[in-house]
Amino acid sequence: VMGLTPLLSAYGLGWLSDRYHRKISICVSLLGFLLCRLGLLLKVLLDWPLEVMYGAAALNGLCGGFSAFWSGVMALGSLGSSEGRRSVRLIVIDLILGLSGFCGSMASGHLFKRIVGHAREGLVLAACSVSCATFGLFYSLLVLKVPEVVAKSNKALTTVDTPEEQSVVGYPPPLRKAKPPKAIIALLFVGAIVYDLAVVGTVDVMPLFMLRAPLSWNQVQVGYGMAAGYTIFITSFLGVLIFSRCFRDTTMIMIGMVSFGSGALLLAFVKKTYMFYIARGVMLFALIPITTIRSAMSKLIKGSSYGKVFVLLQLSLGLTGVATSVVYNEIYQLTMEKFVGTCFTLSSFLSFL
Template sequence: MGPEATCPRSWPLPRLRVRTWIEPVVASTQLASSLYDAGLLLVVKASFGAGASSNHSASPSPSPRDAPEDEQQRAISNFYIVYNLVVGLTPLLSAYGLGWLSDRYHRKISICVSLLGFLLSRLGLLLKVLLDWPVQVLYAAAALNGLGGGFSAFWSGVMALGSLGSSEDRRSLRLILLDLILGLAGFCGSMASGHLFQQMTGHHSGQGLVLTACSVSCAAFALFYSLLVLKVPESMASPSKALPTVDTVSGTVGTYRTLDPDQSDKQSVAGHPPYPGKAKPQKTIIALLFVAAIIYDLAVVGTVDVMPLFVLREPLSWNQVQVGYGMAAGYTIFITSFLGVLVFSRCFQDTTMIMIGMVSFGSGALLLAFVKETYMFYIARAVMLFALIPITTIRSAMSKLIKGSSYGKVFVILQLSLTLTGVVTSTVYNKIYQLTMEKFVGTCFALSSFLSFLAIIPIGIVAYKQVSWQQYGDVTEK
């Protein structure tokens, strides 16, 4: 009777754990996003193919020596300036509220609502292709996505679920694993995007129909999976690490030592006085992490926004399939960054891994500024192999300094900060690109390289404070 009584109890638990996996939602969402991003670029390019200046009244009047390619580049660039503004600013109206509701009521709120807006925006591109609407309708589609919380609310919700379902000593690996899933899905979508876009090319109104329909299908799957299948995991925080310290910032706990979970605890918080002149070290550490994340994100966003324009014009002049392959190359950093964290986390602290990633991206961006041939582009992308490590590791470090009940708010504040600065960066970089594309087309990439190396400074300060705090702990013990 004993085995028969225990057997029925053993089956539901594994099923429940499988349903807590957020990976299917991340994969399908990113697959839809990668298809949409490529489709958006190619649809906008086709819309501004001939007579770009007449189709886009906001573009400046071209000089007589301007080539049609330059006119098209300015038209596409001006479109993306407005589009990125809408995408970046509208989440400010709803993302924080969704994060607060997720912390207070249910963790899936921010994910499900953002996925609804995500699906509506993909439907907007599909309708534009089907009905041959003007490209300006895509601004409204982007606004619907932003009002649903956008990527800020979605990824903050994903990070919260990932942090809840992992222990502190494995959290960096857990979060970079989610980024790996994101990258693999994006790679597959980008590789297929150019081929899918070429389907039904015989009729102008049907160009890109298969691509956009696939994007909508993936977005719909992600929404319904999150609503009907996904379950919120129970917190795996260690009780021994849950002992509170000073509570200076709403939701912050622990000391700076939690940034390095692999080190043994040499002292307890209650047993030693706070660091001299810095009774609340976690507040300063969080602020420095915020600054580093924002500066580094400025470099990344600027490069990512300009790169599609860069590959469409001379000297590269890529076609649809090459554009898809180029986007796919960008997603390989998700794989290499995951492997990097897998190896580096065994021998380096979080701050060291962050700096490695920043050097990797800064070096690759500098090479990208001087690209003249397609093979040189892929070499520059290969140098960026650890570019994803900094932001993900910064999120992991922050999660070790705050309470689990505050994950939603803190993560969404970070993501909104990155989004807001990204909006400004997108506008500035597009204008810089327009002004410099005839003189030195790699100006934006050189600027990104400088910002990436600049972001190392606050991380270096964090590392110095870590060493100082550890030395003080050792002295106190003696």
Template structure:
């Protein structure tokens, strides 16, 4: 008797193809990243704080020293973010092209090597008291290996290949859920791990060592265990009627570019405008993603500086808890997609997420107490839905063989947006922190609501196609 006969569940378990799951890589990498992000911020606070104190007059008031420390940290992040964003541009695209042409794991494995080297640099900085400027070189090396742009594009490609069109939105948001859980665990532990060493000079050694360990696990798992899943997308029929797209009311043709000449209804060829619709939709989705990313990046980059100064003035443990609160959004966004996808279109879910983030950012601009901060973060409970759902929508409009290239291009656009926005917002924060510290958050709120416009145009196009399909089907009947 075979194993399937002795164990009825064996056939199901064998079909799960555990080695194709990208989730272990995502979880371990995100734990490493959350520990690294918190560790870098706390190391900068200690190192640059001591540097500012040594170069300032002993009679300087505490508020003046705090402002100088804030500006020093902000200036560091301006250069750091520029290097982080610009160095991966060419390598990430090249890795995406190689992944499409030769092997899907190339971009992930090379990018994870760079991430590991960057985490090692922070460990050595703490261990041997290197100057903080060494992190510029570390993050540049990470960028030359593709950085997060190549890594995340590879993750999305494998996730899309291993899911059907109908379940892709849920599949990708589930990957984000795993990322959020990993980030939550790492952030919750970061403040406590940072304080493990009694010697002040070595504070953060345990935290950075844990970050390196998690990054090492992710790299070796992707090299030795991870397998590329086979595409499970069902091929189109020669004479299809109207395809159903997940997350929509009714049905409309997805305009699959693999079959541009197939008529949407037998005997009724597509109009020229309709044949060009996927390109216009992709452009609008790109525009919506970039505008929304402008809002998110501005808030996320300024928030660590905001919580370190008055009126909040958080300590190391509170900083870790605050970062962990941000990862709760991954859980609530996942649950939101599970519920909303049953009754709303993808575009409607995207707009719900944008309204959620914009409202939370507006509340964040008026935060004066810690409990108000957590209320504002709670309002952002669906903030992750837009970018993930936009990626899902794009994957339904492009060929499987183009996933690596297209997702890398999108990620590079988002990275360039992040570089420009980070520099702009850090400068705005430095200018306005003494007058109205919430200026950056108010600006992010405005941009988030503005990003709804291109998504609304896509929704209108979809509604028009749905109406056209219903009318055509009625005529046939």
């Protein structure tokens, strides 16, 4: 539900953001997220039927969901940076997201068990989630500033020369800036989708993998395991910071894909807790590809189209995620007794592909 409902609204929000105000897609999607978290809180607090959560998830998606939110954030980040430093700027934004996720994952297991043996177990965690969502919405409405380049008229945007002397993917710049190289943009889309297939499949199956043998972790250990995944945001940030000085965007993308593919292959043969953390450690640059693909695309299109293009990419990734979740969960159920690492092996193959 959360993956498909944004298809109805996210592109429209991206178009409105490009045309009227950059914060539209961010604030509307945050409002939907807040309402969804409130639905969770009321379900736990008043013991409402579980079906309420489907309505809350649909409401979140109809407000744009993560697709509209993150495409809006990436558009703001792209507009507020020069082409030469854009990859670093976008990975810094991803780093902040990752650090937040790390803190949340570390605390989630403890917060969930705060009211032990009580019928409202999880109430503290749900209340914290509502508080964070409320803060995010009001911060975006009242504090977040739009880069001044957005305030310029459309005429100014079309007349100012942007530095495109060096193409991000190593090819010469197009002769006509009005017509971006569609073939390169299409290939970047395909690369992002295939890689996302691998990543989403692994991330979706991982909690099930943690809970079952051979690991058989409890809630706190699962929280720590998920937190280990968020450290990838930090290592990927450091990777972009270093690699962007001497490598092209395409090279950085491939480094990230090889990093994730190798880690997924190791994950397939994990038997002990320490082996799990070694496999996650090998994935240290796994975040670089998608972020750098966004940066590469932003250098090939006009600033006035960022919202629409980024939301199309995010919707493509969201749709891919829905299909991947269904397929991977089926594969996991069919193979967990024979070879529990089948899904991770498949992800490794897709990543190298």
